[in-house]
Amino acid sequence: MTLRIEVLTIFPTMVEGFLGESLIGKARQSSLLDLRVHDLRSAAVDPHRSVDDAPFGGGAGMVLAPDPVFGAVEKVEPVRPLYLLSPGGRRFTQDTARELAHARPGFSLLCGRYEGVDQRVVDHLVDDELSIGDFVLAGGEAAAFVVIEAVARLVPGVLGNEASTEEESFAEGLLEYPQYTRPAEYRGWSVPEVLRSGDHGRIARWRRAQALARTRARRPDLIERRGGLTDDEVRLLQEHGYPDSSPGKATERPSAP
8 A cells, every 4th residue: 555645845846856865766656655835825815925923922933823724724724644743743763764664644744943843732733743853953854854765765666675674674673784785995995705705605794794793883772772692692793803802992993894
């Protein structure tokens, strides 16, 4: 069944441009994704199609007003759940992407702008809020691109090679192992011999060790979230030149041999 994603924004041409390119555009053309974009200004009633106003109580900037937002949502009746993209939302993770990829018929994204949206939109219109990280953007459109691409590549048929989603970063709570392609020698830097050996068992163990070491060095929080390293994982790291099994202590230098 086709996954439907709807986006409500004051910049529909910006969003349409993104949705027409690369894998997302191809998935849209092949009906793997039903992507719809709606202009929040379509419900504005004044001659200037205004969607914002000054905040009560004073303060810098403008706030996305409730009337055009409620009006646009009630006019187009986007598929639910409807998520507001906001710094105050729950963290969007790979697990969230998997959750949304299985949502049928789909979900919708509301892009905030300016200094935020009227709280009544949060309290009485949207179903939840999503945040892509602890930083502030000018608006929710860039966040919508992140959510759509992360979700879309988990939809069967979008990538073409389903194994890609099983071996990439965060698939098992780990960062992905290093990748190499031709040429085998470049400016004196060689591709690790094991990857050229043709021994798929050795390659799989090397990749697993690199994923563990890279995650332990760069994102020890992910290792902790998995409950630490198992005895087998500690032995695998030691086998590949990582003797220290303490989280955060591994370097990635042994990956080259």
